[in-house]
Structure formats: structure tokens, C-alpha cells
Amino acid sequence: MEIVYFLLPMAILLGLFFVGSFIWAAKKGQFDDLETPAHRMLLDDEKKNDSLT
Amino acid sequence: MAFDDIPCTHCGLDAIVPLYIKSADEKEKIPFCCHGCKTVYQLLQHRGLDQYYNLKESGTSFRKSRPVEISNDKFSYLDDENFYNDYSQLERSGMRTMEFYIEGVHCLACLWLVEKLPDLIEGVFSAKLDMGKSIARITMLPNAKFSTAAAQLNQFGYRPHPIHKDTDADELLKKEDRKMLIKIGVAAGCAGNIMLLAISLYSGVTGVMRRYFELFSLLLSFPVLFYCAIPFYQGAWSAIKQKTVSIDVPIAFALILGALSGIFHMIQGEGEIYFDTLTILVFLLLFSRYVLRKVQQTSLNSSEISNFFSTGSVHKFDNQTKVYKDIHSKYLKVEDQIKILPGEVIAADGIILEGSSTFNTSLLTGESLPIVATPGDEVFSGTVNLDKEIVVKVDAVDAQTKLGKIIKKLEQERVSKAPIVSMADYLAKFFVVIIFFLATAVFSWFVFQNQFNEGFNRALTLIIITCPCALGLATPLALTRSLGRLARNGMIIKGEDVLQRLSETDTIFLDKTGTLTHGSFQVVSWDVLAKEAELTSVIYSLEKKSSHPLALALVRYIEEQSVSDVTNLEIHEYKENLGLGVQGIINGHIYEVRTLKDEDRLIVGEVTSQLGVYKDSSLLVKILLKDRVRSDSKISLEKLRSMNLSPYILSGDHLSVVEEVAKQLGIEKTNFEAKILPEDKGNRVKDFSHCIMVGDGANDALALSSAYVGIAVQGSVEVSLRAADVYLSNPGVSGIVKLLDVSNETMKVIYRNLLFSLMYNVLGAYLAMNGVITPLWAAVLMPLSSLTVVVSTIVGTKSLREY
Numbered sequence: 001m002e003i004v005y006f007l008l009p010m011a012i013l014l015g016l017f018f019v020g021s022f023i024w025a026a027k028k029g030q031f032d033d034l035e036t037p038a039h040r041m042l043l044d045d046e047k048k049n050d051s052l053t
Numbered sequence: 054m055a056f057d058d059i060p061c062t063h064c065g066l067d068a069i070v071p072l073y074i075k076s077a078d079e080k081e082k083i084p085f086c087c088h089g090c091k092t093v094y095q096l097l098q099h100r101g102l103d104q105y106y107n108l109k110e111s112g113t114s115f116r117k118s119r120p121v122e123i124s125n126d127k128f129s130y131l132d133d134e135n136f137y138n139d140y141s142q143l144e145r146s147g148m149r150t151m152e153f154y155i156e157g158v159h160c161l162a163c164l165w166l167v168e169k170l171p172d173l174i175e176g177v178f179s180a181k182l183d184m185g186k187s188i189a190r191i192t193m194l195p196n197a198k199f200s201t202a203a204a205q206l207n208q209f210g211y212r213p214h215p216i217h218k219d220t221d222a223d224e225l226l227k228k229e230d231r232k233m234l235i236k237i238g239v240a241a242g243c244a245g246n247i248m249l250l251a252i253s254l255y256s257g258v259t260g261v262m263r264r265y266f267e268l269f270s271l272l273l274s275f276p277v278l279f280y281c282a283i284p285f286y287q288g289a290w291s292a293i294k295q296k297t298v299s300i301d302v303p304i305a306f307a308l309i310l311g312a313l314s315g316i317f318h319m320i321q322g323e324g325e326i327y328f329d330t331l332t333i334l335v336f337l338l339l340f341s342r343y344v345l346r347k348v349q350q351t352s353l354n355s356s357e358i359s360n361f362f363s364t365g366s367v368h369k370f371d372n373q374t375k376v377y378k379d380i381h382s383k384y385l386k387v388e389d390q391i392k393i394l395p396g397e398v399i400a401a402d403g404i405i406l407e408g409s410s411t412f413n414t415s416l417l418t419g420e421s422l423p424i425v426a427t428p429g430d431e432v433f434s435g436t437v438n439l440d441k442e443i444v445v446k447v448d449a450v451d452a453q454t455k456l457g458k459i460i461k462k463l464e465q466e467r468v469s470k471a472p473i474v475s476m477a478d479y480l481a482k483f484f485v486v487i488i489f490f491l492a493t494a495v496f497s498w499f500v501f502q503n504q505f506n507e508g509f510n511r512a513l514t515l516i517i518i519t520c521p522c523a524l525g526l527a528t529p530l531a532l533t534r535s536l537g538r539l540a541r542n543g544m545i546i547k548g549e550d551v552l553q554r555l556s557e558t559d560t561i562f563l564d565k566t567g568t569l570t571h572g573s574f575q576v577v578s579w580d581v582l583a584k585e586a587e588l589t590s591v592i593y594s595l596e597k598k599s600s601h602p603l604a605l606a607l608v609r610y611i612e613e614q615s616v617s618d619v620t621n622l623e624i625h626e627y628k629e630n631l632g633l634g635v636q637g638i639i640n641g642h643i644y645e646v647r648t649l650k651d652e653d654r655l656i657v658g659e660v661t662s663q664l665g666v667y668k669d670s671s672l673l674v675k676i677l678l679k680d681r682v683r684s685d686s687k688i689s690l691e692k693l694r695s696m697n698l699s700p701y702i703l704s705g706d707h708l709s710v711v712e713e714v715a716k717q718l719g720i721e722k723t724n725f726e727a728k729i730l731p732e733d734k735g736n737r738v739k740d741f742s743h744c745i746m747v748g749d750g751a752n753d754a755l756a757l758s759s760a761y762v763g764i765a766v767q768g769s770v771e772v773s774l775r776a777a778d779v780y781l782s783n784p785g786v787s788g789i790v791k792l793l794d795v796s797n798e799t800m801k802v803i804y805r806n807l808l809f810s811l812m813y814n815v816l817g818a819y820l821a822m823n824g825v826i827t828p829l830w831a832a833v834l835m836p837l838s839s840l841t842v843v844v845s846t847i848v849g850t851k852s853l854r855e856y
Contacts (some may be wrong), residue, residue, distance in 0.1 A: 035185040
């Protein structure tokens with residue numbers, strides 16, 4: 001089970017990576033408006049040109 | 054007659070007197086509740102945007118819907134150079150961005166429509182809507198005019214108000230928000246991982262591996278204890294410096310003590326570590342505070358409000374170009390010459406140079422009937438010009454105007470409003486002292502008996518299990534939930550102590566015009582003495598040309614009654630007689646619609662406005678108009694009485710008008726006052742310590758600020774919004790009943806939460822002092838008390854669940 005000694009720091013590093021991404025996203029303002037994207041995603045993209053469908 | 058409530062095709066609310074138009078295939082009638090909604094519907098059809106209605110069906114409503122109110126604002130002041138540079142931000146490639154607060158956005162379809170702006174208006178690069186704050190960020194191409202975008206939004210029924218990007222304050226707020234969010238994220242990340250590690254520790258891992266896991270738990274707790282928990286240390290320190298105790302003190306204490314004992318045990322090689330509990334504690338508390346903060350941000354703070362609602366456009370005479378240019382009112386100076394068109398709000402105090410007209414002064418004085426003013430007379434900022442164009446020389450702007458002075462006065466009063474101590478802080482003080490005393494007592498007792506370890510353990514258990522995280526959560530959670538609910542219902546609360554204040558009130562002062570009554574005239578009776586063909590068309594044609602409130606009321610009435618057989622007739626020699634009425638020659642006869650001549654008057658008093666339609670000087674129709682009491686006023690007042698609130702009416706209007714309204718609503722002679730001045734309203738309110746003031750005009754502002762709780766209703770002037778603690782965006786008094794209900798119930802939930810956490814803590818303290826539980830158990834049980842509080846808040850009370 002000694003592998004745990006190695007796995008644990010690796011797992012924590014992975015976790016740190018995600019926390020880092022969260023901090024980066026927050027600083028960029030991704031979390032400033034949480035309400036509108038929830039509504040916006042219900043809108044369909046309008047077909048700009050009908051050549052393919 | 055069937056009493057089906059027909060929903061308006063556009064806004065979905067009940068159309069009490071529906072307006073119909075024929076559908077495209079002429080087969081059906083399409084109903085609307087009002088002119089505004091009908092106009093927007095036709096516009097959307099015309100522009101091929103009727104997908105709006107499909108989206109409305111499919112999306113959920115974010116806010117309550119309201120009928121459309123289309124204003125006649127022109128937005129050319131947005132293009133004035135000073136304004137353009139001041140209010141908009143330069144982006145890369147020369148584009149400019151301006152933010153607008155827009156009224157009326159409430160669902161997915163609205164979002165779609167607003168963000169479609171780039172496709173509809175040339176020059177708009179992007180339009181992004183923040184639904185929570187109702188703020189639209191519009192980016193225009195270089196040299197494109199914001200007025201076009203603003204005008205289009207207005208046409209759709211979303212009235213835009215430009216916001217000044219106070220970059221410093223805004224950026225600061227944003228940064229603070231983000232910092233808090235980051236702290237929460239870090240705390241969550243670390244706490245989660247520590248808890249995973251704790252699983253193995255609880256499962257009984259031993260030896261070197263145990264040390265290893267403990268070490269990592271410790272390391273992961275550092276970011277939380279040294280970074281995320283800083284707000285608690287700061288709060289505790291500032292409380293201690295002031296020789297008082299706040300809720301932060303026991304929390305900080307528990308954190309420090311828990312961390313130290315954990316480290317101590319690690320060094321010793323035996324004993325428990327508490328990092329999982331401590332970090333989760335920090336996370337929960339930070340999270341609940343953040344959510345509360347966010348909810349409060351959907352309400353408007355004082356400085357933002359002034360930007361949203363200040364009257365924008367002013368026509369200023371430019372001495373160099375010798376024409377009138379549109380500028381924003383904030384750039385106006387004394388001695389400037391301005392032109393004020395009918396229907397516009399006057400932006401500054403001044404003397405009339407040219408033109409005579411009538412003015413609606415109700416927002417400033419509360420009078421419901423317009424007053425006449427001629428060259429040489431003074432006019433005031435905040436009043437509305439009704440009939441004719443006038444030219445005014447400005448003699449006071451901003452803070453020096455009558456309105457401005459009222460604002461200034463209330464800002465001074467504002468500061469003296471005593472903050473009330475929140476329940477939780479009050480209990481916390483009490484609590485902490487007792488626990489500290491008990492912990493010291495237990496510790497000393499055992500040390501005395503030479504059992505240092507046992508003493509330390511019991512004291513530690515005591516402190517951990519009584520850590521008032523539940524106490525710290527009780528109030529914010531309940532408040533957050535209620536404030537959020539209220540915001541969805543169009544009620545905006547400024548400040549967390551407002552709900553508590555509301556539950557303590559015993560008197561309520563109500564303004565009359567606009568609050569208890571509709572604030573606009575409505576036709577009460579239409580007496581046809583001599584029938585004539587096309588008579589309605591005659592009246593309609595004559596009244597359509599005037600912007601006097603009585604004329605508007607007549608036009609509205611006719612439009613709501615019959616759509617098909619009224620036509621706009623040709624009028625010769627149209628004349629408007631100020632303060633009397635209108636007249637013109639139609640089909641060879643002189644028709645007048647004017648106040649009833651003395652000989653024809655009914656003896657009703659000043660309460661109603663009496664108009665007569667004369668053909669060649671003989672009376673054909675008698676029309677009575679009145680500012681009608683809202684249908685929900687009486688019931689609401691009764692409900693308020695049943696809540697032990699005594700209602701009073703304060704009004705700036707004439708005694709006879711107020712008397713009648715009071716009689717209708719069942720208010721005794723001693724409980725109403727008429728012709729009251731703004732300063733006196735304030736004084737009257739000050740006599741009562743626990744009162745609510747409800748109003749909308751500038752004449753209510755002082756009272757709103759002096760009252761224990763001030764409520765501004767829909768249609769309020771900027772001044773009132775600044776002075777009030779609550780803003781109800783739906784008209785009428787029924788909202789107040791709801792608000793009070795929610796406050797009372799919320800306080801119940803808060804007390805219940807506090808009770809739970811107290812019971813929990815008392816039980817825990819007992820067990821801890823008697824050594825029944827170890828610090829380990831304490832660490833596990835503590836989050837449980839928080840959970841109880843959370844569940845209790847979500848469950849709420851029966852009536853709260855209905856909102």
C-alpha cells in the first residue's frame with residue numbers, strides 16, 4: 001500500500017489544479033452573472049444561412 | 054355575462070377592460086390589457102419578431118410580468134459629446150460601451166429580444182443583458198449613435214436609463230465579490246480534500262501512514278486558516294478593540310484553538326485532529342454570507358438609483374449656434390435658457406420667459422389638479438409641463454433647486470437613523486461570555502485535580518461543540534431566502550435590518566395620490582343629455598390634441614370603450630384655453646369640451662372634475678372625472694389593521710379630496726391630514742417611533758427617511774427612492790400587506806433557528822462538561838447543528854412557502 005504515499009500528493013496536486021482554474025475563472029469575471037446564462041442557453045442559435053440543412 | 058378573465062396577449066396579465074385588434078386573417082380578435090402592450094405586439098409583428106411569443110411560452114418567468122408603459126423619451130441627449138465621453142467606455146478598435154438599466158425585463162423572451170439588438174439596429178456591435186440586475190451592456194461601433202439603440206429598446210417597452218460607470222466604486226465592488234468567491238472556492242476545495250483524508254483517519258489507519266495523512270490534512274488547512282478565514286479574524290479583532298463581542302469572536306477563537314490543539318496532538322503523536330471540521334465551518338459561513346450579499350445586490354444602492362431615474366434630456370439653447378441642442382440635465386448651468394415641451398419633466402428651477410402653460414406639481418406638492426403659470430412665474434424642477442411649450446431661464450440647478458434642497462435635507466437626516474443590533478449579535482455576546490466562563494471553570498477544575506489532559510479535552514470539546522456557526526448562519530440564511538423571494542415579487546429591500554424593523558412597527562402613514570389612489574384621473578360618469586351621431590369622435594378628436602391630465606383620461610376612456618366606431622375628425626380653429634378646456638369647429642359647429650359652466654354644475658364640491666361638452670353653447674354631455682381609489686386599498690387597509698397597524702393618511706392635496714378618500718377607506722377624522730407640506734410630513738412621522746411611511750412623491754421624501762421604515766411605491770421619484778428602505782415596484786398598497794407578512798414570518802424562522810442552535814448548544818455543553826463526548830464527537834456533531842438550521846430555513850413557515 002506504499003503507493004499511497006505517492007498517490008496522495010498527486011491527487012492533491014490535481015485538486016490544486018482545479019482550484020487554480022477556479023481562481024483564474026473568477027478573476028476573469030466568469031462568475032459575475034450567474035442568472036442570465038441559465039436563461040440564455042435555452043435560446044436556439046439562428047441559422048445564418050440555410051445551405052447545409 | 055361571463056366573468057372570464059382574459060389574459061393580455063403580450064404581458065399575460067388579466068385584461069380587465071380588454072382592447073381588441075383583428076388578427077391578420079380578420080377571423081379572430083386579439084386581446085390586450087392596454088395600449089402599451091398592443092403597440093409592442095404590433096411592432097413585433099411588423100418587424101417579424103413574433104418568435105418572442107413562442108419563447109414566452111417555453112421559458113420560465115424570472116420576474117413578475119407587468120403591462121408595457123411606453124414613454125415618449127427622446128434619447129438624443131445620449132449623443133451629446135459631453136455625455137458620450139462621460140458615460141461610455143472606450144473599448145479596443147474604437148468601439149464604445151454604455152450600460153443601461155432597463156425596466157420591464159422579466160423572462161427568456163425579453164432576454165432574446167434585448168440581445169437581438171445587433172440584428173435590428175445598424176451600429177450595435179453587441180447587446181448583453183444581466184437579468185439579475187436588469188442591466189444591459191451595449192457596445193456600439195465607432196461613431197454610431199447610442200440614441201438609436203436606446204430608442205429601439207424603448208419601443209419594445211424596455212425603458213432604458215443610462216448608468217454612469219463609476220469605475221472606481223464599481224470595480225471595487227466587483228473585486229470584492231470575486232475575492233469572496235475565491236475564498237469560498239479555496240475553502241471548499243481544501244475542506245473537501247481534508248474530509249476525504251479524514252475518512253481514512255476515522256477508519257483507523259495507524260502508523261506512519263496515519264502521520265502522513267494527518268500531515269497533509271494540516272497542510273491543506275493552511276490556505277483556509279490563513280487566507281479564507283481572514284474576515285473572521287478581522288471581525289473578531291475589531292470587535293475586541295471596541296471592547297465588545299460579535300459573532301466573529303467565538304468563531305475565530307474556535308478556529309485558533311482547534312488548529313492549535315490539532316497541531317499539538319500531531320506533535321504528541323496521539324489524539325484527534327480537527328482540521329476537517331474547522332475548514333468546513335469556514336466554508337459554510339463564508340458561503341452563507343456571500344449568498345446574502347449577492348441577494349442584496351439585486352436591490353439598487355443609493356448612488357445607482359440617482360443614475361437610473363434622473364430626468365435625462367434637456368433642450369438647451371446654444372448661444373453660439375442659436376439653436377436648441379439636447380443635453381443631459383447634469384450639464385445644465387444657471388442662466389442657461391431651456392425649452393420645455395408639453396409632457397416633459399422640468400429639469401431645473403427657473404423663471405418663464407415665454408409661453409404659458411399648466412403644470413402637474415403632484416410629485417412636489419401632492420396636488421392632484423394642475424396649476425397655471427405665465428411668463429414671470431417661477432417653475433420648479435420635478436414638475437411636469439402639460440399643455441404648451443415654454444422657454445425658461447434657469448436660476449437654480451441640482452442641490453439649489455427646491456427638489457435638490459429636499460434631497461440634501463434628507464441625506465443629513467439619513468445618517469442619524471440608528472442601526473439596530475441584530476438578534477444574532479446580541480445573543481452571541483451573551484453566549485460567548487458564558488461559554489468562556491464555563492470552559493475556564495471546567496479546565497481549572499481538572500487542572501486543580503492534576504488532570505490536565507482531561508481538563509483540556511473537556512474544555513476543548515465544550516468550545517468546539519458550542520461554536521456558534523449555527524448562530525452565525527441562522528439570520529443570514531433566513532434573510533437571504535426572504536429577500537430573494539421578495540425580489541422575485543418586485544419588492545426591493547435596502548439593508549438587512551429592514552425586515553426586523555418591519556415586524557416591530559405599529560403605525561402606518563400613507564400618502565394619498567398614487568399610493569391609495571391611481572394618481573391619474575378616470576371617468577366616473579358620462580351623462581349624455583342630448584344624443585348626437587359621432588359625438589364620441591368629436592370629443593376624441595378635440596381631446597387627443599391636448600396633454601392635460603383630464604384630456605388624457607378622456608382619450609384613454611374612449612379608447613378603452615370602443616375601438617371601431619371612433620374616428621379622428623377634422624378640426625378648424627382649434628383652441629386650447631388654459632385651465633378651462635379645448636374647443637374647435639367641426640362640421641360647421643363650435644364644439645367645446647371644458648369645465649362645466651357654473652349654471653350647469655352639480656353641487657359635489659371640489660372632489661371631482663366636472664367637464665361638459667357644449668355644441669354651439671348648449672350642453673350635450675356631462676362628464677365627471679375622479680382620481681379613483683385603487684380597488685385593493687380598502688381590503689389592504691383592513692388587513693393592515695388586523696396586523697395591529699393603525700393607518701393614517703397624509704396628503705398635500707385639498708381637504709375635501711382627502712376627506713372623501715378617508716371616508717371611503719374607513720379612516721377616522723383624527724387620522725388624516727390634508728394640504729400638508731413636505732417638512733410637516735416629516736415632523737408628523739417623527740412623533741411616532743415605530744412607524745412605516747408609504748409614499749411616492751418628492752413631498753414624501755423627508756417622511757420616508759425619518760420613519761422607522763420608509764416604503765417607496767411604484768412611480769416614485771428619485772428622491773423618494775433614495776430616502777426609502779423598501780421599493781415596491783408593483784403599484785398599490787396590497788404589496789405592503791405581503792411585505793409585512795413576509796417580515797413577520799421571517800422573524801419567526803430566525804427565532805426558530807436561533808432556538809434550535811441554542812438548544813443544541815446547551816445540550817452539547819452539558820454533555821461536553823460531563824465528559825460524555827470526546828472532542829472527536831464534538832467535531833462530528835457540530836456541522837449537524839448547522840444542517841438543522843439550514844433545513845429549518847428551507848422549510849420556512851407555511852405562509853412563506855407560498856411565495
